[in-house]
Amino acid sequence: MLLAVLSGFLLAAVAPWLVPRLGAHAGRVLALLPVGLFLWFASLLPAVGGGETLLWEYAWVPGLDVQLGFLVDGLSLLFALLISGIGALVTLYAGSYLAGHRDLARFFVWLLAFMASMLGLVLSDGLIALFVFWELTSITSFLLIGFAHEDKTARQAALQGLFVTVGGGLALLAGFVLLALAAGGWSLSAVLDAGDAVREHAHYAVIAWLIFLGAFTKSAQVPFHFWLPNAMAAPTPVSAYLHSATMVKAGVYLLARFQPALGGTDLWVFTLTLVGAATLFTGALLALRSSGMKRMLAYSTVMALGTLTLLAGIGGETAAIAFVAFLLAHSLYKGALFLIAGVIDHETGCREVPEMGGFGRAMPVSFAVAVLAALSAAGVMPLFGFIAKELLFESALGLAAWQPVVLTLTLAGLVGGVAVAAVVGLRPWIGRPVTTPREPHEAPLDLLAGPALLALLGLLFGLLPGLAERGLLAAAAGAVHGQAVTPNLALWHGLNLPLAMSALTLVAGLLVAWRWDGIRKMLVGLGFVERFGAERGYDAGMLGLVRVAAWQTRLLQNGHLRYYILTTLSATALLLVYALVTRHAVIPPWSSSGVRLYEVVIGAVVLMAALVAVTTRSRLGAVASLGAAGFGVALIYVLFSAPDVGITQVLIETLTVLMLVLVLFRLPSFLGLTPGRIKLRDASISLTIGGLMSWLLLDAVAAHHQGSISRYFVENAVPAGHGQNIVNVILVDFRALDTLGEIVVLGLAAIGVYAMIKLRAEDRRRRGKEEPR
Amino acid sequence: MRKQSVILRTAAHVLLPLLLLFSAFLLLRGHNAPGGGFIAGLVASAALALYLFSLGIASARHALGVDPRRLIGAGLVIAIGSALPAAFFGDAFFTGRWLTLDWFPSGPLKLGTPLLFDLGVYLVVIGSVMTIVLTLAEAEERPDAPSNEGD
Numbered sequence: 045m046l047l048a049v050l051s052g053f054l055l056a057a058v059a060p061w062l063v064p065r066l067g068a069h070a071g072r073v074l075a076l077l078p079v080g081l082f083l084w085f086a087s088l089l090p091a092v093g094g095g096e097t098l099l100w101e102y103a104w105v106p107g108l109d110v111q112l113g114f115l116v117d118g119l120s121l122l123f124a125l126l127i128s129g130i131g132a133l134v135t136l137y138a139g140s141y142l143a144g145h146r147d148l149a150r151f152f153v154w155l156l157a158f159m160a161s162m163l164g165l166v167l168s169d170g171l172i173a174l175f176v177f178w179e180l181t182s183i184t185s186f187l188l189i190g191f192a193h194e195d196k197t198a199r200q201a202a203l204q205g206l207f208v209t210v211g212g213g214l215a216l217l218a219g220f221v222l223l224a225l226a227a228g229g230w231s232l233s234a235v236l237d238a239g240d241a242v243r244e245h246a247h248y249a250v251i252a253w254l255i256f257l258g259a260f261t262k263s264a265q266v267p268f269h270f271w272l273p274n275a276m277a278a279p280t281p282v283s284a285y286l287h288s289a290t291m292v293k294a295g296v297y298l299l300a301r302f303q304p305a306l307g308g309t310d311l312w313v314f315t316l317t318l319v320g321a322a323t324l325f326t327g328a329l330l331a332l333r334s335s336g337m338k339r340m341l342a343y344s345t346v347m348a349l350g351t352l353t354l355l356a357g358i359g360g361e362t363a364a365i366a367f368v369a370f371l372l373a374h375s376l377y378k379g380a381l382f383l384i385a386g387v388i389d390h391e392t393g394c395r396e397v398p399e400m401g402g403f404g405r406a407m408p409v410s411f412a413v414a415v416l417a418a419l420s421a422a423g424v425m426p427l428f429g430f431i432a433k434e435l436l437f438e439s440a441l442g443l444a445a446w447q448p449v450v451l452t453l454t455l456a457g458l459v460g461g462v463a464v465a466a467v468v469g470l471r472p473w474i475g476r477p478v479t480t481p482r483e484p485h486e487a488p489l490d491l492l493a494g495p496a497l498l499a500l501l502g503l504l505f506g507l508l509p510g511l512a513e514r515g516l517l518a519a520a521a522g523a524v525h526g527q528a529v530t531p532n533l534a535l536w537h538g539l540n541l542p543l544a545m546s547a548l549t550l551v552a553g554l555l556v557a558w559r560w561d562g563i564r565k566m567l568v569g570l571g572f573v574e575r576f577g578a579e580r581g582y583d584a585g586m587l588g589l590v591r592v593a594a595w596q597t598r599l600l601q602n603g604h605l606r607y608y609i610l611t612t613l614s615a616t617a618l619l620l621v622y623a624l625v626t627r628h629a630v631i632p633p634w635s636s637s638g639v640r641l642y643e644v645v646i647g648a649v650v651l652m653a654a655l656v657a658v659t660t661r662s663r664l665g666a667v668a669s670l671g672a673a674g675f676g677v678a679l680i681y682v683l684f685s686a687p688d689v690g691i692t693q694v695l696i697e698t699l700t701v702l703m704l705v706l707v708l709f710r711l712p713s714f715l716g717l718t719p720g721r722i723k724l725r726d727a728s729i730s731l732t733i734g735g736l737m738s739w740l741l742l743d744a745v746a747a748h749h750q751g752s753i754s755r756y757f758v759e760n761a762v763p764a765g766h767g768q769n770i771v772n773v774i775l776v777d778f779r780a781l782d783t784l785g786e787i788v789v790l791g792l793a794a795i796g797v798y799a800m801i802k803l804r805a806e807d808r809r810r811r812g813k814e815e816p817r
Numbered sequence: 818m819r820k821q822s823v824i825l826r827t828a829a830h831v832l833l834p835l836l837l838l839f840s841a842f843l844l845l846r847g848h849n850a851p852g853g854g855f856i857a858g859l860v861a862s863a864a865l866a867l868y869l870f871s872l873g874i875a876s877a878r879h880a881l882g883v884d885p886r887r888l889i890g891a892g893l894v895i896a897i898g899s900a901l902p903a904a905f906f907g908d909a910f911f912t913g914r915w916l917t918l919d920w921f922p923s924g925p926l927k928l929g930t931p932l933l934f935d936l937g938v939y940l941v942v943i944g945s946v947m948t949i950v951l952t953l954a955e956a957e958e959r960p961d962a963p964s965n966e967g968d
Contacts, residue, residue, distance in 0.1 A: 687851040695859035699946060702866050706953040766915055766927055767848035775853060776931040776938070777913050783934070784896055787941040791889040794945035798886065801956045 045100040045114045048081055049167060052160025056153045063149035071139010071490065074152055078132035078159060085124045092121045093519050095528060099169065099233070113169030115232055118519025122368060123166035123290075123297060125516070126375050130289045131159045133379075133494035138281040140490035141386055151191060151279070158184035162290050166297060169231045171220040178216065178262070181291050182209040188286060189278045201274035204582065208271045212261025216298075219254030222247050232301065236526075239305040252311055255302065256319075263295025263349045266323045267578035273334070273342040280386030283338055288345045288378040293371065296349060299356040300367055304526030307359050316357025317446060321453040323350025328460025332556070333567040335396050337385045337468060341378065344421070344464045347457055348374045351436060354450065356524075358439050364525035366435035368517050369533065373420060373432040373502065380417035380498035381468060384410055387491050388472055393481030397467060398561065402477030406484040409492055411473040416499040418469020420506070422462040422553065423546060426535050428505040428512075430546070433458070437542035455549060462553020467560050509533035610726075613733050620736040624743065643683070650676035658727075663711065667704045671697050688771040829871040833880060836864030844939050845932075854935035858942025865943070866950050874954050885951060888944030896937025899930040 055062075055077050063070045091098065097117040104112040116124070135155065142148050161184055164177035183206070190202030224230045226245040227238035235242065242248060259265075264272035275287050286292070299316065306312060327347030334340045348370070355367040387410050394400050404411040416427070423433035440447070440454050477484075486492075505512045513533045522528045537543065556563060600611060653673035657666045674697035681690035757770050757778065765773035775783050840861035847853030869877035903912035915929040 688853065688856065691851055691856050692859065695856060695863060698863055699859065699866065699950075702863075702870075703950060703953060706950065706957055709957060765848075765913065765931070766929060767931075769847060769849055769851065769853070772847045772853040772935075773931075775855070776848075776934045780900065780931070780934055781910070783938060784900070787896060787938050788893065790945045791893060791941050794889060794948040795886070797949045798952045801952050805956060 045116075045167075046102055046112070048084060049114065049160060049164045051077060051081070052156045052163065056156035056160070059152045059156060060149045063152055068143060069139075070148065070152065071136050071143075074139070074156065075132045075135040077156070078128045078135060081128040081163070082125060082132060085121060085128055088116060088121060089515055092116060092118055093515050095519060095522065101169075110172075111170060111231070112173055113231055113233075114167045115169035116167060117523040118516060118521070119297070119300060119368070119523035120166045122372065122516055122520040123293070124163055126372070127159060127162050127166065127290050130285060130375065130379050130494075130498070131155075133497060134281045134285040134383075136490055137284075137383055137386070137494045138279070140488055141281055141390060142279060147191070151188075154184050154187045154191075155282070155285070158188065158286060158291070162294070165294055169233060171224055171230050171232070171235070174232070175213070175217050175220055178258075178294065179210065179213050181286075181294060182206060182213060182262075185209070185275070185286050185291055188282045189275045191279055191282070192277065195277065198277035201271075201277040205271045205275050207586070208261050208268055208582070212258045212268070215254045215261075216258025219251050219258060222251045222254065226251060227305070235302070236305050239526075242305050243309055248306075248309070249311060252306055252309075252315075255298065255306070256315060259295035259298045259353075260319065261295070262298075263292050263353065264323075264346050265295070265319050265350065265353055266326050267581070269323060269326060269330075269346045270577065270579035270582060272346055273330075273339050276336075276338040276342050280338065280382060280389065283342070284379050284382030284386070287342065288382055289375040292345065292349055293352070293375070296352040296356055296367075296371075299353060300364075300524045303356055303359060303364075303524055307356070313357050313359065314446065316353050317443065317450050320350045320352070320354030320357055321450045321457075323347070324354060324457035325453040325460075326350070328457040328464070329567070331464045332460050332560070332564060335398055335564065337388065337395060337397050337400075337472075338382070340397065340464055340468060341382055341385060344461060345374075345378055347461055348378065350457070351454075354454070355436065355439055358443055359525075360439070360442065361521075361525055361529045362435065362442055363439040364521040364529060365517070365531040365533070366432065366439045367524055368520040369428070369435055369531075370432040372505070372512065372517065373429045376498045376502045376505075377417045377420040377427075377429055380413060380495040380502070381421065383491070383495040383498075384414045384417065385468075387487045387495070390491065391482065391487050392484045394472075397471055399478065399480075400472035401475040402473070403484045404473030405477065407473075407486045409486060409496070413492065413495045413499045414469050414473065416503060417495065418465040420499070420502040421465035421469070422550065423458075424550065426503075426506045428502045428509070430506060431509055431533055431535060433546055433549075434537060434542045437545045441541060455545065458549040459552040459556060462549050463556035463560065466554055466557035470557075471560075506535065509535065610729065613729055617729070617732050617736055620740060624736070624739060643680075646676050646679050646683075650680075661716070663708055667701055667708065671701045674700070686771070688769065825871045829868050833864055833868045836867075837861055840864065840939075844935060847935060848931070854938030855942055858939040859946070861939070861943050862946035862950070865947055869950065869954060874951065878951065881947060885944045885947035888940045889948065890944075892937045892940030892942075892944055894937075895940065896934050899933035899937060902930055 055074065059074065062074075066073050088098065097115065099116075100114040102112045104110045135152070138151065138155065139148075142151060145151070158181060161177050161180035165174060165181055168174040168177055186202050186206040189205050190198050192198045223235060223242065226242045226247060227235040228241070229235065229238070242251070245251070261268045272287060272292060276283050278287070303312075324347050327343045327345070327350055331340045331343030331347065334343060351370060352367060352374075355363045355370065387407075388400065388403065389395055391407065391410075392400075392403060420427035420429035423429045436454070440451050443450055510533065513531050517533070518529060518531055521531055650673045653669045653676065656669040657673065660666050660669065674693060678690045678693035678697065681687075681693055757774055760778075761767055761770045761773045765777045767773040767777070840857040842857075843852035843860060844854055844857035845852075847857065865877060865881060868880055900910050902914045903910060906912075906914065908914075913929050913931050915927055
């Protein structure tokens with residue numbers, strides 16, 4: 045199992061070496077891996093279809109008791125089969141679609157890495173592993189959207205997708221942490237077993253909302269729907285695979301997965317049904333408004349994702365069956381339609397639907413496949429999409445609250461869906477042939493195999509729904525519902541309300557498709573999307589983020605050392621005051637007993653040296669008196685039996701004076717430019733800091749909270765550390781990790797000084813050469 | 818940098834090896850008496866800085882033998898390397914491993930990974946301080962070094 049998930053990453057690692065050697069066969073050879081995975085997952089079908097749940101567990105970090113678990117039930121197996129199956133077809137397709145592309149190897153690396161991440165996502169049992177794979181899909185999706193990285197639009201779309209999905213991912217992580225605390229375990233199995241405890245938990249609403257945020261951003265629900273159509277900047281195989289069949293379904297996978305544990309509450313049902321219905325309607329409307337074929341398909345994917353969210357929200361047996369049926373149907377027909385859009389682009393050079401027409405004569409096979417997929421998308425008998433649509437209506441009719449609103453939005457959305465299917469399935473093929481950038485011709489087998497197989501499966505499952513049901517859908521619906529279900533999928537349910545609604549949407553949808561040009565112009569004319577769309581919100585948010593970043597950089601990183609120190613010290617002072625006051629620290633009573641004369645003398649010397657350092661008008665004098673203060677402090681260390689610290693202090697003082705002397709020559713002569721109020725400000729801050737530090741020290745000494753730790757060091761230095769110098773044993777043995785950190789910082793500081801001085805000098809010299817002054 | 822007095826230059830020739838020897842002594846005794854990698858590194862850096870002040874940058878670089886930046890890297894590698902042996906014995910990262918040699922009449926010699934770690938600290942300290950000092954000194958000496966215009 046571990047191998048099944050990781051093999052994609054392994055193959056991705058060698059792909060850059062492999063692809064150039066395979067030449068034109070790269071796609072065909074690499075597709076063997078997903079095919080093998082598909083077959084292996086298919087071999088689990090009998091067990092899982094029989095209602096079993098398989099669990100693999102590997103010790104990941106044994107010391108921390110962290111397990112890497114993989115859970116296979118109906119739902120995850122359905123996803124795994126879709127991912128590996130469509131993955132195989134898309135890999136094959138991409139090998140031909142992008143043949144000769146100079147970055148083909150890179151493309152396959154990301155595609156395979158994505159496939160492995162997605163498999164990990166749907167199979168993980170551990171919440172943290174699930175989250176890690178979730179983020180990996182976001183990252184690979186980012187890389188794939190930005191595949192044409194010279195193109196600014198592609199880069200922006202990639203960034204947009206990344207920000208939206210990763211932002212949601214952060215919410216998801218927070219939700220997972222709370223969920224695990226509420227359920228008392230970090231695995232899906234534990235969460236699903238603790239459903240009642242989670243639903244009654246005080247933080248239930250927070251958990252649900254955080255998980256909603258993660259799911260909505262990933263699955264492009266309103267108001268986060270805008271990133272998905274922009275993600276169409278990716279090559280078409282990616283759009284078909286990530287942005288319709290698999291990745292965007294991760295969000296609804298999560299909702300379906302947690303439905304038995306979190307679902308059924310008012311919050312769950314209201315939010316998901318309303319958001320789902322709103323997304324469904326918005327997607328349909330925006331699809332009709334677009335003209336690019338991929339964009340239309342992308343919005344209709346948004347619509348489908350809304351439908352799935354709606355179904356996950358409704359809950360209950362019928363909705364669970366509808367969910368898995370719709371999921372399967374949509375992956376099959378939408379994958380096929382996307383791939384056909386790629387075929388049209390590849391063979392004719394057309395992307396805009398209004399510019400297409402009459403391709404059917406030159407590309408009869410593509411035409412047939414497109415019609416088959418579009419029929420399933422429209423939900424026409426006897427295709428599988430029809431069954432899914434019937435079930436959707438049946439579930440929506442069973443909804444108790446908000447039924448009229450949800451039903452209206454669903455009906456209106458599905459009319460749009462039918463219209464989009466009709467436009468995409470018929471418009472490019474019939475009518476008068478138009479002139480195109482490339483002479484239309486039939487696509488090669490590699491390009492047609494994928495969409496044809498997907499479309500035919502849609503037909504097969506429609507004619508023989510029992511095949512899909514017995515194999516997997518019953519088990520998958522059971523996993524969504526939380527207990528075993530008997531779907532009894534059938535084409536003919538008799539003359540009932542769902543059938544009538546189905547017919548209504550078909551007729552209305554065809555009417556819309558017939559008058560599409562006019563309707564589209566009207567929708568474009570409204571222009572409300574540009575003004576109030578969610579994407580504007582995103583843009584404004586990003587702009588605001590940049591502004592805040594610039595503002596806080598100007599504030600905190602202004603390039604003046606004195607302000608850095610000022611900021612650091614002021615912040616320290618505030619925190620110290622807060623800590624000291626809230627902990628009711630007290631200044632212990634003054635007592636002069638035990639104070640020796642030489643201690644007073646040293647103290648006085650240090651104090652005087654400090655006073656001279658701040659009042660002198662000579663730089664050298666300031667350096668020397670700072671040194672004097674430092675040596676005084678070193679003396680105190682020596683007197684209080686810390687010779688190591690004392691020696692270090694002496695050496696540091698020496699070197700500091702040396703370095704200051706080196707810098708000193710380069711400073712201009714001393715000028716009394718600082719105005720009085722600045723001096724007053726600086727003096728008050730330094731006095732505050734000094735006073736607070738003294739207070740802290742006195743409080744710490746008086747408290748004696750932890751006297752035990754030093755005793756441990758004293759007792760163990762010789763037996764465990766083999767050394768009598770406790771300070772050094774602490775430095776190199778007991779606290780060696782701290783010391784390692786310190787020397788790394790020291791080295792970095794040295795490199796920083798080097799870079800600051802050397803590189804700046806070189807930079808100036810170069811600039812001086814370019815424009816002689 | 819101006820030429821320094823003859824006495825200082827002559828003394829620096831003698832003092833450098835002595836001080837370096839002293840720093841090695843401090844490094845080795847550090848586990849049982851005041852000393853250790855950090856202090857030893859500072860002593861060695863101070864010695865080299867003295868040499869630089871009296872005999873100039875080129876001589877100091879020559880005396881050092883390697884680019885001080887390499888010392889930083891080497892020191893870090895040694896320090897991290899000293900933490901690894903523990904891993905092969907199944908102990909936690911940075912657990913000290915000791916080797917006791919009974920070859921000498923004066924008593925057993927104990928060698929351990931903490932000494933190696935201390936050596937790493939020593940090298941990083943010398944490397945860092947000398948990088949900073951040399952960089953500052955060279956910026957001071959070069960005629961086209963940035964002057965303090967405007968800021």
